Amino acid sequence: MRHLSTKATCNSHGQDSSYFLGWEEYEKNPYDEVQNPKGIIQMGLAENQLSFDLLESWLEKNPEPAGFKRDGKSIFRELALFQDYHGLPAFKKALVEFMAEIRGNRVSFDPNHMVLTAGATSANETLMFCLAEPGEAFLLPTPYYPGFDRDLKWRTEVEIVPIHCTSSNDFQITETALEAAYHEAQQRNLRVKGVLVTNPSNPLGTTLSRSELNLLISFITTKGIHLISDEIYSGTVFSSPGFVSVMEVLKDRNCDKTEVWDRVHIVYSLSKDLGLPGFRVGAIYSNDDVVVATATKMSSFGLVSSQTQYLLSALLSDKKFTKNYISENQKRLKKRQNMLVMGLERAGISCLKSNAGLFCWVNMRHLLRSDTFEAEMELWKKIVYDVRLNISPGSSCHCTEPGWFRVCFANMTEETLDLAIKRLKDFVVEHTANGHSKSNNSSKNSKRKFLLKWVLRLSSRDRDQEPDER
16 A cells, blocks of 8 residues: 555544444435335434425526526526636625525625635635644534544644533533633644634534623634634524524624634535535635635635536525525424424433424433443444434534434435334333343344444445535
8 A cells, every 4th residue: 555645545534433334334225115114214414305395496487597598598608618716706695695694684794705615514624724734723512513523634634622511501612611622732732723613503403602602702812713613504593592603793792803803714505504415515704815815726626616606696696585495494494303302202312402403412321221432332233223223423423421312304204204203212112121231132133243344344445435414
């Protein structure tokens, strides 16, 4: 392997996480109501499939953009030729107005401060390249999206230092936790360049409170560091408290003429709010001209196609449609989340109270045979192989407490979700009846098979591309 780069041969990508391994098991045996009714149901994918009919209805009523036409004439050639990597002005204008609408128009955004990227994954990595050197660190509150270990670290060689949040206060960020993480970084001789948060949180499904946002702004002001607010789920907030963008808090604090104004950056994408991860539309918003200029140059490595920009600029410019879509999508998310929460409650399983996102943070600590991460993995393997549900264990999200799981609810039909809940309920009844430390022969065989696959996976250098939900 000496003829390959260290990047090609290293094992720092994060693909060996149980988050990605669960996806692999699902892909080998995917559930299908007709073709494979005993297959694995995918509950590890934060994808919004609840409002496709609204999008499809708009496309039927507006055939010109989808057909690459303007005023009845084809503009295919215009879109097919080279486009400036600054992006189509009409699309950037429509996108910033859509972002403002999601935030109740309490804040506005300047399209000249926006950089288009191929999804939020690209946006976050680009910001790492712009803000930090290899070996420097960003602080992230736990639990956090498992893909960040790949997105923020793999190519940039930036380090992640966890801000340990706990269930004692519903995983809210505290000043004590922030200072402890900063101190840990110093002890590791890491220079801290900033804090990155997801708001609303993935995997918690909760919005950051105004007090948490104020705490974060005060913290980065004191330390002289950056704050990245990944607001990819901002349009999925379906109940109170409502969404508060970090930009809104900055304006309330009159920070627009201060140094900290240039050190706060927003990441956004249409992957969750519109359910379009396959379109690969993300964005960086920054008030720092140098960051915008540098990120724009870097965006040439991951552009959004002109055809995609043209189509979506027409869709997002239809204010009547966007207003109805945002409202209706949030209603559907609330209904579906309630369906999962109530179903799990009937199975004796509770969830963290949530108000946003495409998933619930589910508490299964009472199902562990012991309060350890080994027991969490044991339970997770049973759920994947025996119950045939792919969910994400809390350890893959760097949760400090064993027994929490992220369970997605918006990427399937109601009938499939009903079946998933029934499977889990039946498992809980059997699991409780048999005792936490007991397992039947099929469970033992499943564990042996899984461990063998795990060892083979760890020893293999030939890795397929992992899924990217952002």
